[in-house]
Amino acid sequence: MNTQLESHNSLLFALREILEEKHLLTDKEDLKPYECDGLSAYQCLPLAVVLPETIEEVQKIVRVCESLRIPIVARGAGTGLSGGALPDEGGIILGLSRFNNILDIDDENMTMRVQPGVRNLAISEAAAPYGLYYAPDPSSQIACSIGGNVAENAGGVHCLKYGLTVHNVLEVKIVTVEGEMITLGSNTLDTPGYDLLALITGSEGMLGIIVEVLVKLLPRPPLTKVLMAAFDNIEDAGHAVGAIISAGVIPAGLEMMDRLAIQAAEAFAHAGYPLDAEAILLCELDGNKEQLNEQVSIVADTLRGANATTVVMASSKEEQAKLWAGRKAAFPAVGRISPDYYCMDGTIPRKNIASVLKRINELSEKYDLRVANVFHAGDGNLHPLILFDANRRGELKKAERFGADILELCVKMGGTITGEHGVGREKIDQMCVQFNLDELTQFHSVKHAFDPYELLNPGKAVPALHRCAELGAMHVHNGELPHPEIPRF
Amino acid sequence: MPSAIPSRDSSLELQQQVQSSLDLHSPLRIEGGNTKAFYGRPAVQTSNVLDLQKHTGVLDYDPSELAITIRAGTRLKDLEVLLASHQQMLAFEPPSFGINSTIGGVVAAGISGPRRAFSGSIRDAILGVEMINGEGKIVHFGGQVMKNVAGYDMSRLMVRSMGTLGAILSVSLRLLPKPEKEITYVLERTQKEAFIGSQKWRRDHIPMSATTWYRGKLYVRLSGTEITLNAVESHFLNVEKAEVLADDVAFWLAIKNHQHIFFQRISKPLWRLSLPANTPVIARFEGDLLVEWGGAQRWISNNAPANIIRSVAKRFGGYATLFHGQKQLPEVPPFPILAPELFALHKSLKRKLDPQNIFNPGRLYLGL
Ligand SMILES: Cc1cc2nc3c(=O)[nH]c(=O)nc-3n(C[C@H](O)[C@H](O)[C@H](O)COP(=O)(O)OP(=O)(O)OC[C@H]3O[C@@H](n4cnc5c(N)ncnc54)[C@H](O)[C@@H]3O)c2cc1C
Numbered sequence: 023m024n025t026q027l028e029s030h031n032s033l034l035f036a037l038r039e040i041l042e043e044k045h046l047l048t049d050k051e052d053l054k055p056y057e058c059d060g061l062s063a064y065q066c067l068p069l070a071v072v073l074p075e076t077i078e079e080v081q082k083i084v085r086v087c088e089s090l091r092i093p094i095v096a097r098g099a100g101t102g103l104s105g106g107a108l109p110d111e112g113g114i115i116l117g118l119s120r121f122n123n124i125l126d127i128d129d130e131n132m133t134m135r136v137q138p139g140v141r142n143l144a145i146s147e148a149a150a151p152y153g154l155y156y157a158p159d160p161s162s163q164i165a166c167s168i169g170g171n172v173a174e175n176a177g178g179v180h181c182l183k184y185g186l187t188v189h190n191v192l193e194v195k196i197v198t199v200e201g202e203m204i205t206l207g208s209n210t211l212d213t214p215g216y217d218l219l220a221l222i223t224g225s226e227g228m229l230g231i232i233v234e235v236l237v238k239l240l241p242r243p244p245l246t247k248v249l250m251a252a253f254d255n256i257e258d259a260g261h262a263v264g265a266i267i268s269a270g271v272i273p274a275g276l277e278m279m280d281r282l283a284i285q286a287a288e289a290f291a292h293a294g295y296p297l298d299a300e301a302i303l304l305c306e307l308d309g310n311k312e313q314l315n316e317q318v319s320i321v322a323d324t325l326r327g328a329n330a331t332t333v334v335m336a337s338s339k340e341e342q343a344k345l346w347a348g349r350k351a352a353f354p355a356v357g358r359i360s361p362d363y364y365c366m367d368g369t370i371p372r373k374n375i376a377s378v379l380k381r382i383n384e385l386s387e388k389y390d391l392r393v394a395n396v397f398h399a400g401d402g403n404l405h406p407l408i409l410f411d412a413n414r415r416g417e418l419k420k421a422e423r424f425g426a427d428i429l430e431l432c433v434k435m436g437g438t439i440t441g442e443h444g445v446g447r448e449k450i451d452q453m454c455v456q457f458n459l460d461e462l463t464q465f466h467s468v469k470h471a472f473d474p475y476e477l478l479n480p481g482k483a484v485p486a487l488h489r490c491a492e493l494g495a496m497h498v499h500n501g502e503l504p505h506p507e508i509p510r511f
Numbered sequence: 512m513p514s515a516i517p518s519r520d521s522s523l524e525l526q527q528q529v530q531s532s533l534d535l536h537s538p539l540r541i542e543g544g545n546t547k548a549f550y551g552r553p554a555v556q557t558s559n560v561l562d563l564q565k566h567t568g569v570l571d572y573d574p575s576e577l578a579i580t581i582r583a584g585t586r587l588k589d590l591e592v593l594l595a596s597h598q599q600m601l602a603f604e605p606p607s608f609g610i611n612s613t614i615g616g617v618v619a620a621g622i623s624g625p626r627r628a629f630s631g632s633i634r635d636a637i638l639g640v641e642m643i644n645g646e647g648k649i650v651h652f653g654g655q656v657m658k659n660v661a662g663y664d665m666s667r668l669m670v671r672s673m674g675t676l677g678a679i680l681s682v683s684l685r686l687l688p689k690p691e692k693e694i695t696y697v698l699e700r701t702q703k704e705a706f707i708g709s710q711k712w713r714r715d716h717i718p719m720s721a722t723t724w725y726r727g728k729l730y731v732r733l734s735g736t737e738i739t740l741n742a743v744e745s746h747f748l749n750v751e752k753a754e755v756l757a758d759d760v761a762f763w764l765a766i767k768n769h770q771h772i773f774f775q776r777i778s779k780p781l782w783r784l785s786l787p788a789n790t791p792v793i794a795r796f797e798g799d800l801l802v803e804w805g806g807a808q809r810w811i812s813n814n815a816p817a818n819i820i821r822s823v824a825k826r827f828g829g830y831a832t833l834f835h836g837q838k839q840l841p842e843v844p845p846f847p848i849l850a851p852e853l854f855a856l857h858k859s860l861k862r863k864l865d866p867q868n869i870f871n872p873g874r875l876y877l878g879l
């Protein structure tokens with residue numbers, strides 16, 4: 023105990039040498055804003071929060087922590103939805119909010135060099151005068167940081183056509199746990215050696231601290247059109263998704279909402295959605311005039327052929343914005359019809375959308391909890407929102423079990439437990455469902471190559487093997503735990 | 512999904528061979544079609560060859576998913592025929608240096624072809640991998656879905672690892688619909704004008720899918736529907752004063768597979784320069800030169816000392832790979848030299864993932 027206290031004292035002493043007082047937070051009320059990320063069900067206060075401004079400061083901080091074996095949790099904007107930036111009670115939060123400068127815009131190569139704390143939307147805003155933009159657009163883009171996007175391999179509405187973060191980042195500079203700065207990737211189309219850039223993307227702060235990012239920019243599409251199709255049943259909508267892709271069209275975005283989501287969104291945003299529909303699809307197409315007209319007619323025909331009851335086309339910017347407004351406001355809108363909701367993030371092959379949605383509805387009856395579905399249908403990335411009331415005894419637990427069932431269903435249907443929100447703390451147990459011990463062992467080997475003492479974001483993303491062994495032993499059938507009262511986190 | 516590709520599952524046999532190599536500490540040479548033996552550092556001298564050619568077949572292919580899962584020993588050629596019969600293709604247009612080229616080798620070498628600058632590389636297209644790892648276990652990562660952030664990205668890590676991190680058993684790849692039509696225009700342009708042109712067309716959303724500049728001529732391939740290509744036809748013919756290339760399919764095949772006259776006539780070592788696209792014309796390398804990817808990939812056939820070529824590439828923020836010519840320059844490491852801290856990280860990763868150092872030791876770098 024005393025040695026722990028001593029090491030905490032030496033830590034604070036050393037950190038004071040590196041940072042000004044106002045950038046080293048240790049008072050409880052100063053630490054409070056950092057106790058959780060966007061998933062507030064998990065909370066914990068760190069020992070301290072450090073807010074460095076330069077790469078050298080990051081290196082020094084990391085070296086101090088490494089020598090004292092103090093855990094380090096990197097934090098961007100804290101919008102993560104899986105408890106990835108949840109503090110470790112014996113560790114520090116390394117906040118990157120002061121790394122908020124755009125370093126260079128290279129118009130000819132269509133790239134931008136930014137610090138990790140720059141907001142996602144700020145990149146596209148800075149690129150706009152050049153007719154360029156940064157494609158991955160998570161719904162949280164006004165707030166989330168590019169460093170957090172790289173750490174989570176964030177996606178967005180347009181990643182069906184333009185890819186995820188991993189497809190749009192060219193180079194990243196990291197500070198390793200030893201305090202070395204290493205460049206991964208480059209400003210060319212091939213980099214020699216192992217693809218460590220891909221490895222760091224989506225690594226949830228477990229392998230290194232991202233301190234600089236070079237992103238690829240794209241020319242703005244000249245024209246866009248948005249189609250909305252309504253369906254009488256959710257299966258038809260699910261099949262329409264596959265039919266569009268099979269027709270040879272890759273839409274810029276292809277989103278789906280079910281009845282409850284439509285009703286919540288319509289009440290909130292007045293987007294003009296049909297309230298009697300069981301499901302709607304929103305399909306955005308972009309390109310040159312000729313390309314666009316052709317695609318619009320293919321998609322409209324496909325939708326009608328797939329039993330859409332109505333197909334509405336928005337050409338003007340205003341009409342398009344109105345249709346999107348409902349989708350964009352869907353999460354907060356659902357928040358208004360229920361005291362709490364729990365957002366899931368499984369991905370499944372497109373062909374299974376209809377059957378998985380049906381099964382989710384059955385589970386909803388079983389658990390007696392409502393669920394609204396708003397999701398990236400084109401990628402098969404589901405976001406079931408489970409509605410519950412945390413003030414009712416046992417409901418949070420019930421919602422979590424419902425969520426766990428959904429994720430296990432996704433794995434069974436050939437998919438994954440997380441498409442874009444990451445594993446973090448939240449889905450650590452479902453990792454044991456998706457991966458066997460040999461696979462998890464391999465993840466640990468990767469981790470140890472970068473971080474032998476497991477100081478970077480410990481307890482996240484990849485479960486300890488004994489945890490899975492215990493869980494495995496506890497599993498009976500259907501993923502239902504025999505002792506739900508035992509806390510699992 | 513029925514196809515003409517023979518289905519042969521040799522995974523257990525392959526796993527046993529890896530296991531006994533681990534037991535005996537005996538290095539393995541992983542081999543597919545053996546068409547890229549010239550590429551990279553020489554393979555380890557051993558009769559312990561892990562022959563992936565006997566592990567073939569399509570495991571899952573539903574065209575509406577735009578994804579396929581195939582065993583690593585499947586021949587690239589067979590795969591391409593299958594995809595074409597469903598009007599689909601591999602977006603990264605991998606080169607084939609021999610009829611027996613296998614998809615496992617394509618992934619491990621990580622070389623992408625002419626379409627790369629416009630529709631992504633092999634690492635952009637890979638979705639999942641099944642492999643035998645350094646513990647002798649068969650493990651799966653990723654799958655057929657594009658969005659998947661559970662665990663570290665082991666699939667992309669296998670691309671261009673040259674078989675040094677494990678033996679790939681099967682891969683899942685993202686596919687693209689085959690364009691309805693392609694047309695290639697030929698324009699008289701200097702290298703610099705070629706860059707400016709490519710840049711401008713890209714920003715104007717001209718549906719380019721490949722560019723090659725060679726000896727004062729710029730070849731631009733456009734891909735799309737009949738309607739979209741018709742829409743830009745008069746611009747190319749009348750404004751750009753371009754001509755239509757008659758045997759365009761053969762031309763791009765020759766570029767892709769290095770059968771174009773530039774590659775055929777080479778007597779000096781062949782270097783591949785990977786550079787930021789806007790890198791100016793490098794006077795020193797103006798001799799025999801072929802430029803692809805809008806300027807981002809430049810092939811030179813040159814006798815200049817390796818360290819000069821490498822330092823020039825580095826000065827512009829790029830890299831030089833000795834692609835062909837290890838015979839002439841056996842002492843030169845074919846792949847660009849990595850920064851010491853970065854190389855240390857490579858070694859540490861290799862040691863963790865292949866603790867007994869049995870998978871293709873030294874094939875990528877000495878000591879890996
Ligand atoms: C309303 C809402 C909508 C959302 N919509 C989407 C969406 O459409 N698509 C999507 O993908 N996500 C979405 N998210 C999730 C979240 O915004 C993304 O995961 C985002 O990428 C997190 O960025 P951040 O800066 O907030 O990271 P944080 O939450 O601060 O951190 C996330 C993880 O990254 C690590 N990390 C952060 N910065 C660094 C760094 N510099 N170096 C190393 N590790 C680092 C942290 O340790 C943590 O593990 C949404 C969230 C909300 C609240």
